[in-house]
Amino acid sequence: MTHHNDHIGPYWPGYTGIANMVIFGDSYSSIGYPNFYPRPDKDHPLGSPAPSYYWTDGKDKPNWVGHLVEKHKGNPDLLVYNYAVGGDDVRALEHQVKKRFLPNVGKQPEWAPWKSDNTLFVTWIGINDCAMLRSDQAIEEAQQKLFGLQQEIYEEGGRNFLFIDIPPMTKSPAFRGNTGSLVGRVYEKWNETLRKNVKAFLSENEDVTTMILSSFDFFNLIFKTPSEYGFDEKDIRRRFGPVWADHIHPTTRMHELFAGRVNEFLRSYPVGVTARTE
Template sequence: MSRFISTVGNYWPGYDVVKKLIIFGDSYSSVGYDPDWPAPTSDEPLGVPFPGFTWTEGGEDMGDSTNPNWVGHLVTTRRKNNKPLLVYDYAVGGHTLSGLRKQVELWFLPTVGKKPDWAPWGADDTLFVMWIGINDCAYGSEHASNIRRLFGLQEALYESGARNFLLIDVPPIHHSPAFSYALRSDPGVGNPYDKWNDELHKGAEAFHTKHPEITLLMYSSWEIFNKVNRDPEAFGFSEEDIKKRGGAIWHDHLHPTSKMHAVIADDLDAFLKKYEGNGTSNS
């Protein structure tokens, strides 16, 4: 099927000018931030001691590692370039679309969504990021209704003033250690993930058609994971790491290592920099 082509609008200042990220998602994006805690500051850009509590290697339990995920790596890169970010990260490990609704409707919209003095943000300096779906795909392969709900939440963000959106598709989880060799050999094993991404692109097209003035960027985690799988040595990994739990790519059966998150962050940083302000692109 056709893919939605990332499009920038007049509210997009260029990635280097973006000052705030507002993130919704699951364990891949979680830093352990509680929305009842104080807002992020220049000294604590995640709202928690850097790099937060992640689902990478090194923790005693799930979600308590102090190694950065892609969010922390991205913040570090921007800080090194003297272009710091503040991040409001509502992502929670294990969340599906039902949890995403809570993140948007209960945690963000009634508080930061109202642009209070203690957490100001603007349509032209803030990027809203949504990376969700891995856990939903574990429960089935018919995703049209979930994607409608996802874009219903995007609509609520739009109504609150959001104009710059970044969507991230799901990676090829069927190539992770979570799937046995027998399951990986099933030609239909990747269908739930393929179908999620197909529906996400359809929804993105419809959302942009409804709101042509917005910036809507579609980053593919599917593509970066496949690039690593095809040529792991190019990214500093080995062939045996591709499907090895506890290796350099996968911390466990499902969650990437901090090193793999760094690969994602570097690729995402390059992707975002392609899109200049005022509706122009370097691609």
Template sequence: MLLQAACVLLTACLPLATAGPVSRPKAGFDWSSTKALIAFGDSYTYVQGTHGHQNFSFIGDQFNLAYTSETLLTNKIVQNQTATAEGGPNWVEFLTKCGIKEGLTSPQSCKKQLWDFAFAGADISTEYTPLHHNFTVSLVDQVNQFKQYGHPALKHTIKSQLTLIAIWIGINDINDSAQYAVDFPTFYKSITDALFDSVEDLYGLGYKNYLFMNLPPLDRTPGNQAKSSPSPNATQVEWYNSALAEHAAAFAGKHKDAEVMLFDAHARLGAILDEPAKYGIVNTTNFCPGYDQPDIAVNYENYGCPTPLDKYFWFNSGHMTSHVHQVLAEEVEDWLRR
């Protein structure tokens, strides 16, 4: 009943098992006029910054949450092999065309500025799952940090009405809690309650445009494909995605002036796994063991890899290759332009 309500409240709704968006942008949303994207999330979304925690963030960490406006505005996106968790640009970089070139990029130099507050290894809230490291910044704290330091620094640089908030979170939550002895639908509802409490904070700052990404098919990671009983399993992923859809629908119903979009990343990535040849991918079942070697791009065969990394779906045991992120970003952009 709740999922049916979610479909009614959102502008359009497709079953999670089919390829396509869960909700489409409204006629009033104009991606071409969007000047900035502010991102929150985990390692699927994080980008390295010159003032960030190495291999984890664009700026700061749990021990260094405070920063000045000057520190943020002079921060630069780093693009190299280790600057994301994907071995190259990730989806928000491809989507904004910001920070995709090797070297350093100031977000302010991009046509669509990318301000990324995601933290690799983040869960939504420590109320439900523990931090991966003592320096990890959870989604709740990412938003709190942004409220205190990011928004005051950016409010004179970008316009909220021309800004899109992008949130992709839950991957670590579902992995970390997969073996909990809980009623999972209820548990996932509680986690997403905490998520949308933070989204309410962002709305209170004046941001009205939101893009949510649901969970990828985590039951099809290399490790899970080798198991007779994947963890998390497909049902758990579906339960979480249903909770996210219901919360997004409720948020859209509560805030009629907000643009609330939920992209079905689960279905789109599942479609790539089902028909990889369409996307130039030949390996969907495992990953190159030398993925993190500095010469992997040219000497992949030395590490037992028959093809370059961009022919793999999985970059490592839990992350997708930069090539898959590029394909996904192109589809998200096409969808945003409709």
């Protein structure tokens, strides 16, 4: 699968050196913190109290974040600060970053002593935006806000950034009978604009690591060859099945596969690699 002009900066420690992961996003990444102020420790790497709700085929069945921590930690001491909230778009992301992260963990308190060279900031957002946005200008405006927030994280010391683009939602059960080129183009335009803005973010901050992991490519690969992943062709658009938990949310099995992809992707950039495009 494609590496979208990823750039590895001087603060990247390799995946095994990532001791802290800070996650922003929507229901695909949310783990249901009851108070939205995660405080993980070595016994509770996803936070305490433990996650209470996953948007999968069972509220106790992990999404990609849970699977990553359970099976694919690069660093055995990895702690996850997860601010993702189901239903959030970029406007709501501002609250995640400016009201929850920056005034608390962002200040590197004694109980969360993250550093520029051991922390990865992950943002997976846009599905809910694309449900409402229909023009290129609206997409660009949303992403300008998104990258304004990334800049604020940078100014607090963030240097390693992973962006996940949005999957091909027109292949979800929600879009059965409504998969025209206009609808699909919104999602493709979001991803295209994301790549452009990641490049611009790098040009303004040359010491950052910027990586784009394509869920769009990953989902399409599974949909193209479902039998290789234990699915049937008929499962691809079926809600309440092995692929989709409902009309738009993937099952824990899909999240498990995606967590494996995240692990593979991050491990493909050891210390010393500067860039990769395929």
